[in-house]
Structure formats: C-alpha cells, structure tokens
Amino acid sequence: MSKTVSIAIDGMSCAGCASKLEAALNAENGIQASVNFALKSAQINITDTATSHTVKAILDDKKYYYHTESLSLSVGGWSCANCAAKTVSKLLVNKHILSVDANFASEKITVTYFSGAVLPADIINLIIHLGYKATVNRGSMVSQTENLLAREVEFKRKNKQQLLFVIISVLLTLPLVAGMLTMFVSDINFLIPVWLQLLLATPIQFIIGRRYYLGAYNSLKNGSANMDVLVATGTSAAYFYSLYLFLTIGESAQGALYFEASAVVITLISLGKFLEENAKQNTSSAINALMMLRPEVANVKRGDEWLKLPIEEVVIGDEVRVLAGEKIPVDGVIIDGQSELDESMITGESLPVVKQPGQTLIGGSINGTGVLLLKVNAVGNDSSLNKIISLVETAQMGKAPFQQLVDKISNIFVPVVLTIATLTFLVWYFGFDDFENGLISAVAVLVIACPCALGLATPAALVTGTGSAARQGILIKDIDTLQKAHKITDVMLDKTGTLTQGKPKVTAVHCFDYDEEVLISSAAAVQQFSEHPLAKSIISYAQDKRLKLLPASQVETIIGYGIKGNVEEDKVLIGNRELMLAEGVSTKAGDSLLVELSEHTGSEMWIAIDGHLVGLVLIADTLRVESRAAIALLQQAGINTIMLSGDNAMAVEKIAAALKIDHYYAQVKPENKSSYIQDLQLFGKTVAMVGDGINDAPALAQADISIAMGSGSDVALETANITLLRNDPRLVSAAMDISKITWRKIQQNLFWAFIFNLIGIPLAAVGYLSPEIAGAAMAFSSIAVLSNSLLIKRWQPKFVHQ
Numbered sequence: 059m060s061k062t063v064s065i066a067i068d069g070m071s072c073a074g075c076a077s078k079l080e081a082a083l084n085a086e087n088g089i090q091a092s093v094n095f096a097l098k099s100a101q102i103n104i105t106d107t108a109t110s111h112t113v114k115a116i117l118d119d120k121k122y123y124y125h126t127e128s129l130s131l132s133v134g135g136w137s138c139a140n141c142a143a144k145t146v147s148k149l150l151v152n153k154h155i156l157s158v159d160a161n162f163a164s165e166k167i168t169v170t171y172f173s174g175a176v177l178p179a180d181i182i183n184l185i186i187h188l189g190y191k192a193t194v195n196r197g198s199m200v201s202q203t204e205n206l207l208a209r210e211v212e213f214k215r216k217n218k219q220q221l222l223f224v225i226i227s228v229l230l231t232l233p234l235v236a237g238m239l240t241m242f243v244s245d246i247n248f249l250i251p252v253w254l255q256l257l258l259a260t261p262i263q264f265i266i267g268r269r270y271y272l273g274a275y276n277s278l279k280n281g282s283a284n285m286d287v288l289v290a291t292g293t294s295a296a297y298f299y300s301l302y303l304f305l306t307i308g309e310s311a312q313g314a315l316y317f318e319a320s321a322v323v324i325t326l327i328s329l330g331k332f333l334e335e336n337a338k339q340n341t342s343s344a345i346n347a348l349m350m351l352r353p354e355v356a357n358v359k360r361g362d363e364w365l366k367l368p369i370e371e372v373v374i375g376d377e378v379r380v381l382a383g384e385k386i387p388v389d390g391v392i393i394d395g396q397s398e399l400d401e402s403m404i405t406g407e408s409l410p411v412v413k414q415p416g417q418t419l420i421g422g423s424i425n426g427t428g429v430l431l432l433k434v435n436a437v438g439n440d441s442s443l444n445k446i447i448s449l450v451e452t453a454q455m456g457k458a459p460f461q462q463l464v465d466k467i468s469n470i471f472v473p474v475v476l477t478i479a480t481l482t483f484l485v486w487y488f489g490f491d492d493f494e495n496g497l498i499s500a501v502a503v504l505v506i507a508c509p510c511a512l513g514l515a516t517p518a519a520l521v522t523g524t525g526s527a528a529r530q531g532i533l534i535k536d537i538d539t540l541q542k543a544h545k546i547t548d549v550m551l552d553k554t555g556t557l558t559q560g561k562p563k564v565t566a567v568h569c570f571d572y573d574e575e576v577l578i579s580s581a582a583a584v585q586q587f588s589e590h591p592l593a594k595s596i597i598s599y600a601q602d603k604r605l606k607l608l609p610a611s612q613v614e615t616i617i618g619y620g621i622k623g624n625v626e627e628d629k630v631l632i633g634n635r636e637l638m639l640a641e642g643v644s645t646k647a648g649d650s651l652l653v654e655l656s657e658h659t660g661s662e663m664w665i666a667i668d669g670h671l672v673g674l675v676l677i678a679d680t681l682r683v684e685s686r687a688a689i690a691l692l693q694q695a696g697i698n699t700i701m702l703s704g705d706n707a708m709a710v711e712k713i714a715a716a717l718k719i720d721h722y723y724a725q726v727k728p729e730n731k732s733s734y735i736q737d738l739q740l741f742g743k744t745v746a747m748v749g750d751g752i753n754d755a756p757a758l759a760q761a762d763i764s765i766a767m768g769s770g771s772d773v774a775l776e777t778a779n780i781t782l783l784r785n786d787p788r789l790v791s792a793a794m795d796i797s798k799i800t801w802r803k804i805q806q807n808l809f810w811a812f813i814f815n816l817i818g819i820p821l822a823a824v825g826y827l828s829p830e831i832a833g834a835a836m837a838f839s840s841i842a843v844l845s846n847s848l849l850i851k852r853w854q855p856k857f858v859h860q
Contacts, residue, residue: 096517292504330837397428515807523800543797
C-alpha cells in the first residue's frame with residue numbers, strides 16, 4: 059500500500075535546487091515526487107518497493123533541512139529495559155518510521171516519521187498488541203498545526219537575522235559606493251583608502267555572502283549548478299581580482315578596484331532574497347489559515363465523564379460537546395442543541411449558518427451562541443477540513459506545462475550562463491585586450507542571469523490563485539483543471555440540487571371543506587413512518603407551522619402509490635391520484651382544482667380521511683435564489699448554458715424560462731447525460747458539467763471540467779475537478795474567472811522573467827550593464843514576479859461586487 063507524505067523543506071535557494079531534488083527522488087524505484095520551490099515543500103508518494111528512509115537519505119545527502127512529526131507516548135507495563143528495547147525494535151519494522159527513542163526509567167517513547175506516513179492510532183495499536191498500554195502525552199504531539207507554528211517562529215527568527223544582515227551589508231557598502239557616486243556629481247574625490255575598501259568588503263563577501271558559498275558548494279557537490287554558483291562565482295571574481303591588485307601594487311590600485319561591485323551585488327541580492335522570502339510566505343497564507351483552524355482538543359464523553367482529550371484520541375462514534383464561541387473540533391452530526399455557525403473560513407460563506415439536530419458540522423467552523431452535542435462521523439485525514447487542505451496542497455504542488463518547460467530550461471540554464479560569461483571574458487580579453495572590462499562584463503552576466511524569477515513565476519501565481527479560490531469556497535483539484543477552466547465554451551447544469559434546492563417543499567395547501575391545521579397534522583402523523591422526500595416535505599411544513607404530530611397506528615406503505623394509517627379515530631389515506639381511485643375515493647374536486655392550476659409543475663399529494671377527499675397538497679422543488687444570477691454571469695462571459703434533467707418536460711421548460719437558459723433537455727436518463735457532453739465535444743467544444751448526485755457521476759467524468767456542489771454525494775465530489783464548498787451556483791463562473799486571472803498572471807510572470815534574462819544577458823556581455831545594476835535588476839525581477847502574483851489576493855467573485 060502506498061503512502062503520500064508532505065514534507066516541508068528548507069535550504070533550497072532556487073527553482074534549480076527543487077528540480078534537481080525532484081529528479082533525485084523520482085530516480086528511486088517506488089518513489090513519485092513533486093517538489094515546489096515557492097512552497098518550500100515536497101509531496102511524495104512512497105509505494106511498497108520504497109521506504110521513508112530512502113527519502114530521508116536523499117534529503118540528508120543533499121544537505122536540506124526537513125520537517126518531521128513526533129509522537130510522544132507514555133507506556134505502561136514495561137518491566138525491564140529489554141521490554142523497551144523490544145518495543146523499539148518492533149516499531150522500527152515499520153518502514154515509514156524514521157526513528158524511535160525509548161526511556162525505560164520514565165516509561166516514555168517518542169516516534170518520528172514524515173507527516174502522513176504513519177497514523178498515531180497504528181503506533182498505539184502496535185504497542186497494545188505487544189501487551190503494553192500506551193497513551194498520547196497531552197500537548198507533546200508535534201501535529202501539523204504545531205509544525206506550522208514552529209515553522210512560523212523559525213521564519214520570523216530567520217527573517218530578523220536576514221534583515222540584520224541586510225542592514226549591516228548596506229552600512230558597510232555605503233562608504234564604498236559613496237566614493238564612486240561623487241565622481242559623477244562633483245570634482246571632489248571621496249575615494250576611501252584601498253585598505254579600508256578591503257576591510258569593508260571582506261565581511262560582506264564572506265559573512266553576508268556565506269549563504270551563497272555554502273549553497274554553491276552543496277550544489278556542485280550534488281553534481282548541479284544553481285543561482286548560488288552564479289553569485290559566488292561572479293562576486294568572487296570581482297573581489298579576488300581586487301585583492302590581487304591590492305596585494306601587488308597597494309595604494310596604486312586606487313580607481314582600478316571592484317570591491318564595491320561585489321559588495322553592492324551581495325547587498326542587493328540579499329535585500330531581494332529578504333523581500334522574496336516575505337512575499338513567498340504571503341503567497342501560502344490561505345493554506346496556513348486553513349491549517350490554523352484545526353483545534354487541538356475536544357470535550358469528549360467517555361463513560362459517564364466528560365474529558366478534555368487531544369484530537370488524535372477522538373474516534374468515530376464519540377459524543378463531543380461544543381460550548382458557545384468554541385471551534386467545532388471534529389466533523390459530526392448534531393444530536394442535541396441548535397446554534398448559528400461561522401463557516402466563512404471553510405466555505406467562503408460570510409453569513410452565519412443555522413444548524414439544528416440531524417445536520418452535519420464541519421470541524422474548524424466556529425460555534426455561535428448555542429451549546430451543541432454532536433456525534434463524531436469523521437476524524438483525521440477523513441475530516442472535511444483535512445480533505446480541503448489536502449486538495450489545496452495537491453493543486454499547489456502541480457506543475458503547468460509552462461513550468462515543466464521552465465524546469466527543463468533551468469537544468470541547462472546555469473551551465474549555459476557560465477559558458478556565456480567565460481566567452482564574454484575571453485572575447486574582451488583576447489579580442490580587445492581589455493582584462494578589466496572582460497572581468498566586469500562576465501561578472502554582470504553571471505549576476506543578472508540568476509534564474510530565481512523563472513522558478514517563482516508559475517508556483518507563486520498558482521499558490522496565490524488556488525489559495526484565493528479556496529477562501530471563496532472553490533477547491534480546484536489540480537493544475538490541469540486551472541489551465542482548462544478559463545477555456546470553457548459550454549456549461550451543462552443538472553437541475554435538481556444544482557439550480558434548485560434539491561429538497562421538495564410544500565408550495566400550497568388546498569382544503570375541501572376541511573380545517574387546514576387538522577389536515578396537515580393528520581397527514582404528517584402518518585408520514586412520520588415514511589422516508590420518501592415528499593413525505594419529509596409535509597413533516598417539515600407541519601414543524602414550521604408548529605403543529606403537534608399525533609400518534610398514528612396501523613401504518614402501511616403502498617409502494618409507488620402512497621401510505622395509509624389511523625390517526626386517533628380517523629382513517630387517513632395519502633398518495634397520488636391512482637391511490638385515491640384504487641381506494642374508491644372521488645377525485646372530482648381535485649381534478650377541477652388542477653385544471654385551474656394548469657401552470658403547476660410539481661407533485662401533488664392527495665389526502666383523504668374516512669373515504670372522502672379533504673385536501674390537495676402541492677409540492678415543488680424550488681429554485682435557489684442565486685440561480686438566476688449564476689446563469690446570467692455565465693452568459694455575460696459568452697458561455698453557452700444547457701440544463702439537463704430527468705424531470706418532466708413541463709417542469710424543465712418552466713425553470714429554463716425563469717432562468718433564461720440557452721438550451722435544455724428533459725427526461726434525460728442518468729446514463730445518457732454523458733452522451734450530450736460527448737456530442738458537444740465532437741464539435742470541438744470545451745464542456746463543464748455541474749452536478750451534485752450519484753446519477754451525475756458519469757457525466758462529470760466525461761466532461762472536460764467537472765464541478766460538484768458542496769452538498770453533493772461523495773461519488774460526485776470524488777469525480778469532480780472543482781468542488782464548490784457552498785451550494786451557490788454563482789461560484790461556477792467565479793471558478794472560471796479565478797482560473798483566467800491565475801493563468802494570465804503565470805503568463806505575465808514568465809514573460810517578465812524571460813525578458814529580464816533575454817535583454818539583460820546580452821547587455822551585460824557587451825559592457826552596458828555594471829554588476830551593481832545587474833544585481834539590482836536580478837533582485838527586482840524576483841520581487842516583480844512575486845508582487846504580480848500577490849495581486850491575485852485582491853480577487854473576489856464578480857457577484858460580490860454586484
């Protein structure tokens with residue numbers, strides 16, 4: 059059985075590093091990896107033929123820092139040190155456990171593994187199977203949320219350190235640059251002594267610039283070349299040439315030194331890296347916010363006691379109590395209480411949602427004023443929030459065709475640049491007998507060619523775009539979906555549950571010389587024994603009217619027709635017209651009424667008491683309030699809208715007219731829905747299918763892009779490329795809109811990244827760019843790409859503004 063692990067990785071200095079690491083991982087049998095430079099993470103699938111140790115060995119070999127999870131347990135039943143040793147050896151048999159530390163004296167054990175590779179429950183069960191007891195040490199488990207907090211603390215620490223280095227570098231560089239600048243603005247010569255230039259430039263080169271030397275060393279050691287190689291090579295050439303002149307001719311070298319060139323390049327690139335790291339942290343803010351929603355503890359009923367337990371110890375079927383203002387700790391169904399819940403961070407719905415017994419709750423949402431008792435129905439990776447996080451992470455780990463091309467270019471880019479720089483120097487030196495210009499031009503080529511912007515162009519836009527979509531309740535499964543979504547020409551929409559509420563409601567009650575409240579109360583009393591949607595609509599109507607449901611007896615369901623039973627002294631019969639006729643009930647009054655109500659397109663429930671027709675209840679599936687706007691938004695974007703429904707032609711025609719849908723098809727069987735999509739695809743159309751039910755799954759699979767409503771069946775959600783977390787069809791056009799914006803940003807980013815190099819390298823080679831300007835341009839290119847990507851965060855669906 060394969061395992062998919064997500065690993066946070068530090069130490070990658072450019073997209074080339076990520077590409078080389080990905081290639082090294084994928085070269086191993088049984089490992090499939092996707093490494094994302096912008097997210098500083100890798101998503102790795104490990105099959106039965108590989109182990110987590112293989113992944114760890116590669117990361118260790120390449121000197122990368124990575125994050126793992128640790129589970130701390132208290133173990134009962136150890137009688138000697140050998141018991142502890144036996145437990146350790148048995149745990150290490152699991153190929154996904156990286157290390158186990160046990161302490162017999164304190165009766166504690168710590169297990170380390172990659173996130174997602176091992177379940178805490180599996181470790182506990184194994185220890186129990188050995189004959190010992192095991193409990194999780196509260197607060198000691200380094201969960202994903204705690205890992206995230208730890209990473210944020212580490213980021214802030216490194217950020218402060220980087221800022222300090224930048225400030226020191228700027229202060230040391232200013233005197234070096236001041237002398238050069240005064241030459242252009244006055245006749246006064248402020249050039250500082252040569253020995254002072256060396257004194258100022260040396261700490262910049264070897265302390266501030268240490269990261270580039272280390273990065274270059276590790277890169278070359280692993281048989282590759284990255285941006286650190288370019289920076290280290292270029293600045294070293296300028297520094298050591300200047301040092302050579304100082305050692306050979308001393309103060310006579312004044313005016314011929316390039317200490318300021320190497321210092322300015324390192325300062326500017328360090329400043330660019332500082333700004334880049336902050337921007338990259340900002341691009342992944344959406345996924346971080348989702349992770350931070352996960353509570354750490356739950357108030358669980360065990361026996362007759364209520365205990366505060368870590369989330370990891372909550373199991374399906376547990377009863378959990380949630381007080382007002384608390385986060386919902388796990389997915390569950392309300393068994394007592396009602397409240398308003400804030401689900402905005404999960405579904406994008408800004409207004410509180412009223413929840414009552416029988417309704418489901420999403421872990422991570424915030425309880426309002428009521429106290430809720432719920433039964434847990436999903437934990438761990440099966441919870442809605444974890445699935446959402448996993449889906450967003452998977453989409454962000456993907457690579458667009460553009461990025462795949464960029465990865466291939468990056469693999470040969472640095473060696474090509476090194477060759478160009480060498481040729482530049484040789485041409486200047488041997489062709490024009492100009493060593494100095496040759497050196498400086500070669501350094502400028504090396505500096506401006508750093509491929510950071512190329513590596514960030516796609517992932518930065520992708521992470522920001524999918525994160526912005528998730529904040530609005532739109533989950534995009536992968537990069538291929540993001541690429542296709544803005545090319546859609548036709549959208550097919552299922553009617554029931556997509557454009558309509560999907561729940562039949564009583565729209566009118568007509569009584570024939572009978573009291574309405576008694577009629578509804580009697581009908582609902584019998585319908586309590588039925589699971590039919592029409593029966594539930596009458597019960598719901600009675601509850602809304604606050605009518606008392608009387609006890610019913612001798613209830614009998616007549617499949618395909620209706621139901622009958624006794625309520626107090628009355629014999630109640632409910633069903634279709636055929637049931638009335640079969641039971642000898644006259645339908646004359648009802649038939650006359652239906653002639654008058656010729657436009658009614660829903661269902662009718664005929665009600666007879668003691669053999670006489672006493673009422674007719676009209677039931678219909680009403681339109682969602684957002685459906686008209688949803689269709690209008692699609693049509694404004696030039697997209698053809700088509701409705702598919704298995705309902706009767708009259709009902710479908712009425713809804714199509716109300717929504718002003720372009721085309722519609724009625725009485726379509728589930729298995730035939732996909733054929734309508736195929737017909738459009740044969741004409742070269744790019745088709746999206748929007749649905750919510752099991753019967754929509756074949757059509758969803760056939761469509762170029764499949765979109766599932768959040769309330770849909772698990773089959774629909776599994777099949778779909780895009781999931782809408784709230785039941786708002788307007789999000790269909792919003793999904794296409796964010797796809798278009800994100801794709802446009804990717805193209806813009808790649809254009810700017812390529813244009814900097816295509817224009818900059820030739821200019822540097824012919825001597826029109828100094829290393830200082832080249833360093834500034836290189837830093838600016840990365841910042842420009844990230845800033846352009848961050849503009850996506852301002853996006854909101856068009857209907858929000860309307």
